[in-house]
Amino acid sequence: MNLDFSQIVPYIPFMLKGIWVTLKFVVFSISIGLLLGTILALCKITNVSILKWLADAYTSVFRGTPLILQLMIIYYAVPQLIGYDISAFLSAILAFGLNSSAYVSEIIRAGILAVDRGQVEAAQALGVPYPKMMVHIILPQALKNILPALMNEFITLTKESAIVSVIGYLDLMRRAEIVGAKIYRNFEPLLFAGIIYWVMVFILTQIGKRIERRMRQSD
Amino acid sequence: MIKVEQLVKKFGENTVLKQISTTIEQGEVVAIIGPSGSGKSTFLRCLNLLEEPTSGDIWVKGKKITDPKTNKLAMREQIGMVFQHFNLFPHMTVLDNVTYAPQKVKNISKTDAEEKAYELLEKVGLTEKANTYPNKLSGGQKQRVAIARALAMNPEIMLFDEPTSALDPEMVKEVLDVMKDLADSGMTMVVVTHEMNFAKEVADQILFLDNGKLIEKGNPTSFFSSPQTDRAKYFLDKVLS
Numbered sequence: 001m002n003l004d005f006s007q008i009v010p011y012i013p014f015m016l017k018g019i020w021v022t023l024k025f026v027v028f029s030i031s032i033g034l035l036l037g038t039i040l041a042l043c044k045i046t047n048v049s050i051l052k053w054l055a056d057a058y059t060s061v062f063r064g065t066p067l068i069l070q071l072m073i074i075y076y077a078v079p080q081l082i083g084y085d086i087s088a089f090l091s092a093i094l095a096f097g098l099n100s101s102a103y104v105s106e107i108i109r110a111g112i113l114a115v116d117r118g119q120v121e122a123a124q125a126l127g128v129p130y131p132k133m134m135v136h137i138i139l140p141q142a143l144k145n146i147l148p149a150l151m152n153e154f155i156t157l158t159k160e161s162a163i164v165s166v167i168g169y170l171d172l173m174r175r176a177e178i179v180g181a182k183i184y185r186n187f188e189p190l191l192f193a194g195i196i197y198w199v200m201v202f203i204l205t206q207i208g209k210r211i212e213r214r215m216r217q218s219d
Numbered sequence: 220m221i222k223v224e225q226l227v228k229k230f231g232e233n234t235v236l237k238q239i240s241t242t243i244e245q246g247e248v249v250a251i252i253g254p255s256g257s258g259k260s261t262f263l264r265c266l267n268l269l270e271e272p273t274s275g276d277i278w279v280k281g282k283k284i285t286d287p288k289t290n291k292l293a294m295r296e297q298i299g300m301v302f303q304h305f306n307l308f309p310h311m312t313v314l315d316n317v318t319y320a321p322q323k324v325k326n327i328s329k330t331d332a333e334e335k336a337y338e339l340l341e342k343v344g345l346t347e348k349a350n351t352y353p354n355k356l357s358g359g360q361k362q363r364v365a366i367a368r369a370l371a372m373n374p375e376i377m378l379f380d381e382p383t384s385a386l387d388p389e390m391v392k393e394v395l396d397v398m399k400d401l402a403d404s405g406m407t408m409v410v411v412t413h414e415m416n417f418a419k420e421v422a423d424q425i426l427f428l429d430n431g432k433l434i435e436k437g438n439p440t441s442f443f444s445s446p447q448t449d450r451a452k453y454f455l456d457k458v459l460s
Contacts, residue, residue: 122307
């Protein structure tokens, strides 16, 4: 056994900064994923076939190709077409947000379909317009049922965020790699990063549980 | 109040309603009876366009609601509906269930909506349940809340789709009593029901449907004592024995 954690001590502040960097882009990505995912889900359940087709095609493409490929296309390949560089941060939130929305849309679609048909009829019979019915009646009930699945998606996203290190974005993972290269020891910084990821996911899980409890009030 | 002409509803190849024509006057209580699968509920659901008629026309208060230009939402504000399975909003308290539509559809202030809601909850005897969630209520209580919710929109017509069919026997009466009060207050009501006693006592007009056809209509006294068709005779023999 040859472990020496004292060597990473000077680099701890550098690595801890990675938490903020990772969190920042995870929060943005989740927000994009949730918003776009909801819109896509609504497109999938309409009777407008063009919207349905577009949403399905979108999901097919973003679920059917590797996330790392999508990330690299946005960061390296798209600038070649448009002539501007896209920052690592923007590339990261775009890739993760767009990718996540494909998965989230399927989760939300399933959640909406699981809400009793009678709820729609009751709202219609009261003259409630479609947007209000969705926002106040259908989505809150759908959300309650899909919360565990949604939390799962967010947890996956938080962990998978580590692959942004390939485009040089200075997230927690990239920082651990850099420290490893500097001190010629990899186990300690990687273990340290691993613990931080675990703690972040743990906190996320607790938040999820709390929200779930609050939503179960009406049970 | 309501006029239906040559109403036809098909689900795919299956014709569920065949050329139904009838009129319902203001303040009238109409009971729709008939065997299961006869199209009673479908007929009722056509009256507020929860089902789109395949052909034929419906007028409500002189307005042709089957006209594609008719504002469906505005029409539905005037027609309350009560469902077999209540369809209360499970994530809202009883009070919120009753005040939701007046606030969000009619833009009535929260205070006014709540005042009206308490009035209605008192009418159906559930004031003390205002802050309870629906799943804590019995079936009969749920259905009474559902009636209050529909009444909160001040409808001129109330549709009831087998309102007591999903209830335990001892809860049927509390719901029927509320409906009787409502009928006495002059509300125009269309009720799909298996409660023959209710139909006999409360209804002004009986519509008897079988296999998608309106085969007999008339006042309850003559319908129940001397039905004109063999089908209705057979049906009444079965259900009244």
